[in-house]
Amino acid sequence: MNIHAPKRMTVDEYLAWATGQPGRYELIDGVVREMSPEKVGHVEGKITAYMALKSAIKRAEVACFVLSDGATVRISKDTAFEPDALVYPGPRANADSLEIPNPLIVVEVGSPSTHKYDAGFKLNGYMSLPSLQHVLLVNAATKVVVHLKKRGAGPEFESTTLTSGMLRLDPPGLEIPAEDFFAID
Numbered sequence: 800m801n802i803h804a805p806k807r808m809t810v811d812e813y814l815a816w817a818t819g820q821p822g823r824y825e826l827i828d829g830v831v832r833e834m835s836p837e838k839v840g841h842v843e844g845k846i847t848a849y850m851a852l853k854s855a856i857k858r859a860e861v862a863c864f865v866l867s868d869g870a871t872v873r874i875s876k877d878t879a880f881e882p883d884a885l886v887y888p889g890p891r892a893n894a895d896s897l898e899i900p901n902p903l904i905v906v907e908v909g910s911p912s913t914h915k916y917d918a919g920f921k922l923n924g925y926m927s928l929p930s931l932q933h934v935l936l937v938n939a940a941t942k943v944v945v946h947l948k949k950r951g952a953g954p955e956f957e958s959t960t961l962t963s964g965m966l967r968l969d970p971p972g973l974e975i976p977a978e979d980f981f982a983i984d
Contacts, residue, residue: 804831829877844908844939851979862889874924901930909938
C-alpha cells in the first residue's frame, strides 16, 4: 500500500492525517510507519489480554477503563504508538477521542516479527511516560508475561517474568492470574 503522508509530521498532524486513512499506522520520529496485517494468533493474544484486564478491573471495582488496540499513545511531539491493549484511569475518554494521554498500563503482544521493536524502541518510549506504571510484554506462544513495573516517581522500572502465578498491577490495584493472558476461550 502506498502511504500518501507528508515526509515528517508532529503527532497532532499525524492524528489529523490518519483519521479516515485505510490501514493501521504508528508515527516514529515524525515518519509514518505502516503496520503489517496481523496473524490470527496475534489477534487472539490481544483479545485475551483485553479480556484479562477487563475482568480484573471489574473484580477490583477500580475506576479504570481498558481498550484494545486502536487508541494512540503520544510518546513525544513526533512519536505515537498504538499498543495492543491499555488501561487508563477514569473518567471515560470521549467516544471521539483518538488518543489516551494518561495510560497506566500498556500491553504489547509479541510476535516473531515485532518482538525486538516492542521490547526495545517502543518499550523505551512507553517508559518515558509520567503516567505509566506498568508495561506487559506478552508472548502467548511461549506462555510468558514480562511485567515491567515503575519504581517510585522516576523513570526506573523493575522487571519480573511470569509463566504462572498472580500478576499484581498496583496502582490501580489489579490482580490477574498470568495464565489469563494465555487462555483462549
